[in-house]
Amino acid sequence: MNKKILAIGAMLLSSIAAAQQTAIVGGTVHTMGPMGTVENGAVLINDGKIVSVVSADAVPSSYTQVNATGKIVTPGxxxxxxxxxxxxxxxxxxxxxxxxxxxxxxxxxxxxxxxxxxxxxxxxxxxxxxxxxxxxxxxxxxxxxxxxxxxxxxxxxxxxxxxxxxxxxxxxxxxxxxxxxxxxxxxxxxxxxxxxxxxxxxxxxxxxxxxxxxxxxxxxxxxxxxxxxxxxxxxxxxxxxxxxxxxxxxxxxxxxxxxxxxxxxxxxxxxxxxxxxxxxxxxxxxxxxxxxxxxxxxxxxxxxxxxxxxxxxxxxxxxxxxxxxxxxxxxxxxxxxxxxxxxxxxxxxxxxxxxxxxxxxxxxxxxxxxxGSLEPGKQADVVIWSGDPLEVTSHAEAVFIEGEQMSTDTRQHKLRDRYMNLNSDKPMTHVRP
Known part of the structure; x- marks a missing residue:
């Protein structure tokens, strides 16, 4: 009985670890480290840390892939x-x-x-x-x-x-x-x-x-x-x-x-x-x-x-x-x-x-x-950009902190949504965004 419990526990831990493995794949990766810029690269993330930056065709099958093809990838x-x-x-x-x-x-x-x-x-x-x-x-x-x-x-x-x-x-x-x-x-x-x-x-x-x-x-x-x-x-x-x-x-x-x-x-x-x-x-x-x-x-x-x-x-x-x-x-x-x-x-x-x-x-x-850079062992703060991040027409499409993708909700977005529709039975001061 104890062996079965241990085996089940090991399987659960293994699945949790696998779920934390993320690969940002296909973008032009500016590592800001010794590797420089990697075309068609992949940033491997495990448990909130950078594992490595590799070629997009070298991503292990255990990683959940985030498609960044045609995008720019940088440190946060x-x-x-x-x-x-x-x-x-x-x-x-x-x-x-x-x-x-x-x-x-x-x-x-x-x-x-x-x-x-x-x-x-x-x-x-x-x-x-x-x-x-x-x-x-x-x-x-x-x-x-x-x-x-x-x-x-x-x-x-x-x-x-x-x-x-x-x-x-x-x-x-x-x-x-x-x-x-x-x-x-x-x-x-x-x-x-x-x-x-x-x-x-x-x-x-x-x-x-x-x-x-x-x-x-x-x-x-x-x-x-x-x-x-x-x-x-x-x-x-x-x-x-x-x-x-x-x-x-x-x-x-x-x-x-x-x-x-x-x-x-x-x-x-x-x-x-x-x-x-x-x-x-x-x-x-x-x-x-x-x-x-x-x-x-x-x-x-x-x-x-x-x-x-x-x-x-x-x-x-x-x-x-x-x-x-x-x-x-x-x-x-x-x-x-x-x-x-x-x-x-x-x-x-x-x-x-x-x-x-x-x-x-x-x-x-x-x-x-x-x-500050995408190097092994560092905190997985990563941004996927629509284009050149130093151009005003580009924007951050996805932001990761410690390997977790951050919400795009902000107070500004909530205020925008709140006042887009003024058809309410209550005064706007009583409507929570």
């Missing part, structure tokens, strides 16, 4: 810098987790400079913006505070857009500071004040670097720093290279200050954001190995910091050897493919354009062993 897109899961309506009267303000009426004893702030506690996988982004091929994103009057915008996270409650891939994934002309009045309204405060913050973090078991010891230490102890602990992780530090800067002079900071602190993993005039100092960025997250659409000066704005910024940075990532919006991150396409139209190679949406941001946040 990675939102390079967003506030997904932290904001719905920025001007909401309630709490908006993508912004943090302080003042006499909102003093925070945990943090004086913002470094200790941690968005993982505010991330909402039920955000309506997540499925809206997902249906356009975005399967993961870096998310963080977009506005605050602290010096640092806290610690951001990397999240899957699966909508599951355990969808945070990495908490404490990056730190962010703005050194552009958007300097807060609370920091003197001047770079002369801001940079001194930044240096002081890291000096205080460095002062505890040599303390053995500092995390356990610090609560018993007397602390009189400009930062709080939680701030210093968070900044120490940045100093030790465990958490990238994102600097937002536009003008070339500010960017060179970021390069100088990297030279003074070689263990810090520095990333440049926006970099409207980055092309002017591209060689210095390449030499310092500082990657850039940018919006390639900047082509007109939005202020004195952006006099050198040009649509060729991404192409010039790439040509100099700088790693470029694209995708900096939240409500419209789905337009990242259009932005990358425009960068390609202005000189960025096509493969570099796709890399800017996939493997490059994954590398920035240290999750490239899991995301």
């Amino acid at each position: 897109l990675f939102g390079a810098l967003t506030s997904l899961g932290l904001v719905e309506v920025g001007m909401s009267a309630g709490s908006v987790d993508s912004s943090v303000v302080h003042g006499e009426e909102r003093e925070n004893p945990v943090s004086s400079v913002g470094a200790a702030l941690d968005v993982q506690y505010g991330f909402n996988p039920d955000s309506t913006l997540i499925p809206i982004s997902r249906v356009e091929g975005v399967t993961a994103a870096a998310t963080g505070i977009s506005y605050g009057d602290y010096m640092f915008n806290g610690q951001g996270a990397v999240a899957s857009l699966s909508g599951e409650f355990d969808s945070l891939i990495r908490a404490n994934a990056f730190m962010h500071v703005d050194v552009s002309s958007n300097v807060s009045d609370s920091h003197g309204g001047s770079r002369a004040a801001l940079w001194v405060a930044i240096e002081q913050s890291f000096a205080e973090a460095a002062s505890i670097r040599q303390v053995t078991g500092f995390a356990a010891y610090m609560p018993r230490m007397e602390w009189h720093g400009m930062t709080t102890r939680p701030d210093a602990e968070a900044l120490l992780h940045v100093l030790n290279g465990k958490m990238p530090l994102l600097f937002t800067a536009d003008r070339a002079a500010d960017i060179m200050q970021v390069v100088a900071f990297k030279k003074r602190n070689p263990t810090v993993d520095v990333v440049l954001v926006n970099a409207v005039e980055g092309w002017r100092v591209a060689e210095a960025l390449a030499e310092a190995r500082i990657p850039v997250i940018l919006n390639p659409e900047n082509n007109l000066p939005g202020g004195f910091d952006q006099i050198g704005a040009t649509l060729t910024n991404a192409a010039r940075l790439h040509q100099a050897g700088v790693q470029v990532s694209i995708g900096m919006e939240t409500h419209n991150i789905r337009l990242a493919t259009q932005h990358a396409g425009n960068a390609v139209a202005n000189g960025l190679p096509w493969q570099a354009g796709l890399a800017s949406l996939t493997i490059n941001p994954a590398r920035i946040y240290g999750v490239d062993e899991l995301l």
Whole structure:
């Protein structure tokens, strides 16, 4: 009897395993890995992971096939810098987790400079913006505070857009500071004040670097720093290279200050954001190995910091050897493919354009062993496109996260359907979509 039960159990497990085996077959597969592009390829998926990319005629019979003939197949897109899961309506009267303000009426004893702030506690996988982004091929994103009057915008996270409650891939994934002309009045309204405060913050973090078991010891230490102890602990992780530090800067002079900071602190993993005039100092960025997250659409000066704005910024940075990532919006991150396409139209190679949406941001946040390319062992985040994903006439026909095909339902679709037929006995306010 026991042997029969074991045999039946084994058969059930075998059938479950087989059901989880999926092959996306017949498309042009851009792996963004060592295999490059595979024509008439097949992406083999088992239990949410990539098994391999093979020729379409080499698919094992145990795999359930998804026809992608004539289509383009890519890794899921990675939102390079967003506030997904932290904001719905920025001007909401309630709490908006993508912004943090302080003042006499909102003093925070945990943090004086913002470094200790941690968005993982505010991330909402039920955000309506997540499925809206997902249906356009975005399967993961870096998310963080977009506005605050602290010096640092806290610690951001990397999240899957699966909508599951355990969808945070990495908490404490990056730190962010703005050194552009958007300097807060609370920091003197001047770079002369801001940079001194930044240096002081890291000096205080460095002062505890040599303390053995500092995390356990610090609560018993007397602390009189400009930062709080939680701030210093968070900044120490940045100093030790465990958490990238994102600097937002536009003008070339500010960017060179970021390069100088990297030279003074070689263990810090520095990333440049926006970099409207980055092309002017591209060689210095390449030499310092500082990657850039940018919006390639900047082509007109939005202020004195952006006099050198040009649509060729991404192409010039790439040509100099700088790693470029694209995708900096939240409500419209789905337009990242259009932005990358425009960068390609202005000189960025096509493969570099796709890399800017996939493997490059994954590398920035240290999750490239899991995301960003179609390689064995990686998470099966895959998109089937109707055509060239960098063309505005193409769309995502199917989106898979961890091997599971995602629903195409969004709040926008439900609202459309709701108001297409107004013949109802009830007021529309009482009709649920």
